[in-house]
Amino acid sequence: MVSTYSKMHSFGIPGDRQFMILTSGNLATSQGVVSQIKKEIKHEATNLLTLEHMTEVAEYVGEISRAEQGKAAGSNVNVESYFIVGGQIQKQRPSTFLVYPQGNYISSSPDTTYLQIGESKYGKPILDRILTPDVSLETAAMCALVSMDSTMRSNLSVGPPIDLQVYDTGSLARGRRYRFDDDSEYLRQLKRAWDKSLIDSFKKLPPVAWSATWDRHAEEDTA
Amino acid sequence: MVSTYSKMHSFGIPGDRQFMILTSGNLATSQGVVSQIKKEIKHEATNLLTLEHMTEVAEYVGEISRAEQGKAAGSNVNVESYFIVGGQIQKQRPSTFLVYPQGNYISSSPDTTYLQIGESKYGKPILDRILTPDVSLETAAMCALVSMDSTMRSNLSVGPPIDLQVYDTGSLARGRRYRFDDDSEYLRQLKRAWDKSLIDSFKKLPPVAWSATWDRHAEEDTA
Numbered sequence: 503m504v505s506t507y508s509k510m511h512s513f514g515i516p517g518d519r520q521f522m523i524l525t526s527g528n529l530a531t532s533q534g535v536v537s538q539i540k541k542e543i544k545h546e547a548t549n550l551l552t553l554e555h556m557t558e559v560a561e562y563v564g565e566i567s568r569a570e571q572g573k574a575a576g577s578n579v580n581v582e583s584y585f586i587v588g589g590q591i592q593k594q595r596p597s598t599f600l601v602y603p604q605g606n607y608i609s610s611s612p613d614t615t616y617l618q619i620g621e622s623k624y625g626k627p628i629l630d631r632i633l634t635p636d637v638s639l640e641t642a643a644m645c646a647l648v649s650m651d652s653t654m655r656s657n658l659s660v661g662p663p664i665d666l667q668v669y670d671t672g673s674l675a676r677g678r679r680y681r682f683d684d685d686s687e688y689l690r691q692l693k694r695a696w697d698k699s700l701i702d703s704f705k706k707l708p709p710v711a712w713s714a715t716w717d718r719h720a721e722e723d724t725a
Numbered sequence: 726m727v728s729t730y731s732k733m734h735s736f737g738i739p740g741d742r743q744f745m746i747l748t749s750g751n752l753a754t755s756q757g758v759v760s761q762i763k764k765e766i767k768h769e770a771t772n773l774l775t776l777e778h779m780t781e782v783a784e785y786v787g788e789i790s791r792a793e794q795g796k797a798a799g800s801n802v803n804v805e806s807y808f809i810v811g812g813q814i815q816k817q818r819p820s821t822f823l824v825y826p827q828g829n830y831i832s833s834s835p836d837t838t839y840l841q842i843g844e845s846k847y848g849k850p851i852l853d854r855i856l857t858p859d860v861s862l863e864t865a866a867m868c869a870l871v872s873m874d875s876t877m878r879s880n881l882s883v884g885p886p887i888d889l890q891v892y893d894t895g896s897l898a899r900g901r902r903y904r905f906d907d908d909s910e911y912l913r914q915l916k917r918a919w920d921k922s923l924i925d926s927f928k929k930l931p932p933v934a935w936s937a938t939w940d941r942h943a944e945e946d947t948a
Contacts, residue, residue: 623847624847624849627847643933678935700926710903
């Protein structure tokens with residue numbers, strides 16, 4: 503029996519604001535941060551649902567994260583967590599931030615069209631090729647799934663369920679949230695189709711002009 | 726002006742043995758190991774060209790690597806290097822090893838058809854899909870190039886020249902060595918063709934049956 507914990511959390515007030523928080527890294531820290539956010543919503547005057555700007559939200563998550571990590575001070579365990587915080591407040595521009603364990607953050611931009619946390623490298627090449635500022639929400643969501651598929655293919659310890667949240671700018675509503683489980687027929691189809699088309703594409707690549715690149719004069723270390 | 730150093734070295738005696746050594750990690754350690762191997766070939770009775778089995782070659786490289794790293798003992802710099810050692814001695818089976826900084830090593834096998842060192846994750850998904858024990862040498866070489874292309878695409882600090890060595894089992898000769906430079910027309914073609922076919926493949930993926938996977942009952946953290 504393997505326990506899984508959702509790494510995606512939604513918060514919001516319909517018509518006023520909507521946030522999604524994704525977590526990676528130390529699970530105790532991640533869960534501590536989410537618990538603390540909820541606790542402060544109930545008991546504190548200043549909380550996630552009263553902040554005025556998205557940058558304040560990113561800062562707020564960073565501060566709580568540092569405080570949670572501080573609780574384990576002196577231990578040898580790596581208690582670092584990374585967060586992606588996305589959302590929109592009222593009529594302001596929606597935005598997305600990657601919050602580092604140190605509490606500082608970067609935001610997405612036309613040059614940085616996506617943010618990743620966790621096991622990110624295997625799935626990056628497809629994001630780099632597909633995601634431009636003008637792709638549709640559906641294409642972006644699909645690309646995220648293909649990226650996860652490559653990650654699962656190359657690191658067997660990464661697996662379903664995959665949670666996917668699609669937020670429509672200006673809606674200030676939670677919108678569509680999808681979950682793809684272990685037995686998802688769609689994930690299986692996607693994997694098969696992507697595997698097959700990569701192999702087919704590979705076969706169609708231009709053959710190497712081997713002779714033209716043969717490095718006849720390369721120095722041999724010893725003959 | 727940027728200096729580049731080849732990370733591929735060949736050693737051998739035609740008709741008797743052939744070795745290729747690839748390096749990654751700390752450059753001083755890598756170069757120190759290669760220099761020491763050459764020095765011992767000249768001055769020591771037991772050296773790379775007198776060892777009897779490929780496993781001894783892997784152990785030998787591991788020992789020299791540990792000795793080189795030991796020279797920097799007490800410093801705060803990470804002096805670790807990784808090596809891939811491949812080759813063949815006389816009529817024995819050819820083999821390939823990944824030598825860790827600790828001096829221990831793993832070998833390729835029918836289950837582990839390839840070994841990687843350095844910036845390995847971006848380029849792994851394509852290797853996982855294409856490399857099986859029965860692919861041709863040409864396909865394997867091409868796949869390595871595509872893997873490097875994905876790596877260069879997603880980590881701009883990785884770039885040409887790319888050195889590629891193809892060894893024909895039983896030849897006991899150095900064989901073909903290729904170098905792809907910054908201005909390689911073939912690398913440009915390959916990049917364009919692979920980019921295009923990935924984008925085309927992506928467009929042909931089965932559309933998500935979004936409604937079937939809509940997680941209507943997912944618990945919202947706060948409404």
